[in-house]
Amino acid sequence: MKILLIGSGGREHALGWKLAQSPLVKKIYCAPGNPGLAELGECIDIKASDNPGLADFALKHGIDLTVVGPDDCLASGVVDVFQQKGLKIFGPTQKAAQIESSKAFSKDLMWKANIPTADYAVFEDHKKALDHLNCQRYPLVVKASGLALGKGVIICQNQEQAQAALRSAMVEKAFGASGNQVIIEEFLEGQEISVHAFCDGRRAALFPASQDHKQAFDGDLGPNTGGMGSFAPVGWVTPEMMAEIEKAIVMPALKALSDLGSPFRGCLFPGLIRTSQGFKVLEFNARFGDPETQSYMMLLESDLAEILLSCAEGRLKPAEIKWSTKSAACIVAASGGYPGSYQKGFEINGIYSAQEGSGIKIFQAGTSKQGSKLVTAGGRVMGVTAVGHDLESALVNGYEALKRINFSGMHYRKDIGRRGAGK
Template identity: 50%
Template sequence: MKVLVLGSGGREHALCWKLAQSPLIEKVFCAPGNAGIAEDAECIPISVNDFEALADFAQKEDIAFTIVGPEDPLAKGIVDFFEDRGLKIFGPSAKAAQIEGSKVFAKKIMAKYGIPTASFEIFDDPQKAIEYVEKKGAPIVVKADGLAAGKGVIVCDTVEEAKEAINKIMVEKAFGEAGNRVVIEECLFGEEASFMILTDGKTLFVLPSSQDHKPLLDGDKGPNTGGMGAYSPAPVVTPELEEKIMKTIMEPLIKGLAQEGIPYKGVLYAGLMIVDGEPYVLEFNCRFGDPECQPLMMRIKSDLAEIIMAALEGKLAEKKLELREEAAVCVVMASKGYPGKYEKGKVIKGLEEVGRMPGVKVFHAGTAKKDGEFVTNGGRVLGVTALGKDIPEAIDKAYEAVEKISWEGVHFRRDIGRKAIKHLPPKVLIFAGSKSDLPIIFKTEEVFQEFLVPYRIVVASSYRNPDKVRSLVKNAEEKGIKVLVAGAGLAAHLAGAIASETILPVIGLPLATGTLGGIDALLSTAQMPPGVPVATVTINGSINAAILAIQMLALSDERLQKRLLKYKKQLAEN
């Protein structure tokens, strides 16, 4: 059979690439597609909003089904149009797509059916909206009601910023008619996650968890974008949290919409904020996330065409989703100036070399061909996506590929996926003898974070609470801890006490506290009796303690061996 994918970004490239692997499919078409998609599908120069031409093409080519990538045609009713023509198309109706197309509609539905979300107010008068933020204060979030290409949500740290956002959306009409109304809501603090389901209106098929990175710059700084990278799975979404999300958010929404006379079929995406273990909805989308779709397609083993067909026939309950055990990470490479104005036509180098890397796929988001070469043709240009046995390996592989690709003015974040590390089971347990030791201990964090090594820091004194120390050490091995680091000052007994209770390697970190400047801690840490060794580093030697721990882990970890070789090379060059 033949299928049609609508759209021209990285998400659509991932869908085409995945569908092309199905033995059921003889040909994949993409409208309008891009230069990179053309390597995995036949691109058709028809706009996603030219419903008549698309439907004519689908009938002429006997297309088995169409998948809609972007939200705009969904909100404008392409599903209704195709179904009226007797054509199979996967996605929600125009009424159902309001869940993304109107923030006001979504908020009202959530309020009516008790779905957890930030408290909010709705305004169609900019002056009243300004008066409200002056009364409520900041931080606060201002959202354009309609579609704004992922840029209509403005998080405001000050009242002045909120006023500027209201003027930008409602007065200056930066997003056109989408800004006729705004939602102003409480600013939630926690960790974001993307949660997607696929549904035929009855069965809710949970897709792998993922996490997007919206802000332009490292550390979640700078303006919001369409997404600068994503990874899957997102360890912040535990099995227990997944069950809670389904029970309190996804199921109530699908049932609520049905009660409103709006059956929902297609992909439903919830952008969530996890606050103290509780999920709150930031937004709903009526399609696959972009760039979340890219790592998801890399991880799905099942035949996507089979699943879509089952959903269209109302038989999703008969299917099971098989996933790769590996993690996947996507790093978006963008044009200089994005999400504002940017230049096009920059020649992209390195794609052929990356194309030979196993477990790596470059999904094209904004590219064109000129004189036989790929050139930039959008804000988000590429989504470099890699599989790895775990998230750290997938991160390293993705960035290894990114470093091989270049063009004038390329921009990308360097911290995609790092949020996941703190949720992984720790391999290193770091003891601080006292809270006052933490400033020195925290310097190990920078090294472990750079090497993507999961760790935990605990405060426990072998003098003040020896039972706590003993319990932590006794349970360390069964929890997957491979190395213990003990930092303490004065006549430090901590490292020795730990070493006496375990066969795991112990690194002693003597700290310069008290009148002797750390000499007492150095001697008491290093001078251990035979059979109870402690690998002792220099006074306040946090970096060496972390590097030594990583070298120990690297004995059985090829990824860390590569990292260390690169680190040593950089030391030599500097």
């Protein structure tokens, strides 16, 4: 099989690394890829947003399966463009991807399908949204409906903060057109988990549960980032809980999308919160999580290429997918200043010696090559990912490997996985 992988982050490096282990896979092209992916395949100079260019490449090079990483590619309809040309691709169509790209669509779908989620109202009119605030309890949550790079959700402690959030999203257009519709929803309390499922339109195969760490600093302090680390599985999530999540959340969402005439083929990733009334959906994502995928790929024992192809062809066999019973953790090393402004171009040392021990893999994200040197080129530079017989040993291995790596300004969280054991 020849594979085309779209994207350039740590998630794509992890997917590419796992795909490269498949005996079915003869060649991997990455658009645009990164230096980590360049070691596994051939990086091509086509932007992840160039849908016609990508489809032309796939036709010309006889690509058997294209795998899409980023949310905005899915939202732009890359899957539809490929399918129109008869090309196989793993990911939902533009219509099905609305479950992530439009929170208003997603909430409406959940409400109709009886999927547990926070109470909400959707507004396009600023004045009506302001009036709604008068009869609410606080804290509450204001969300831009569209994609907003993880910045479109504002937790408001009182009415003044909510008014300011509405002004920012609806009047000042801080999130551009993504704020044309705004959701005002009930604030929920509890532990969050990430659930992922391979889906073929009708069937779903759930991964073990995982958690990520969004805030920049230890103790969940500081601004939100793209994700500073992840681990899987989550110790307190029982098989009964996973069965309930499948029955009450994943399968009804698949059925609802299928009933709308847009079956979901791809990775469905609901973000859940465990409230006193059980799990509720915070949002649905229509792709693999980053950095959850880095941890997951260390645990997946089955052939990823075969799974993704079977999803694209509508013949997934959930019972055949095998996961290791070990634990994995990913610790993100970020540029100094991230998620604020940061400098690039610092030399990265130690990345190869850090991987010498078994069970360690470093997935590159914001890196680039300057001659033979590897240098920083983004906020999240890499994810140091480790397996162990339990979470604690995965973390020990990961932090040990991290000690060998350095670049100017490097920062990382020291408490990845510390929420893992407790409730």
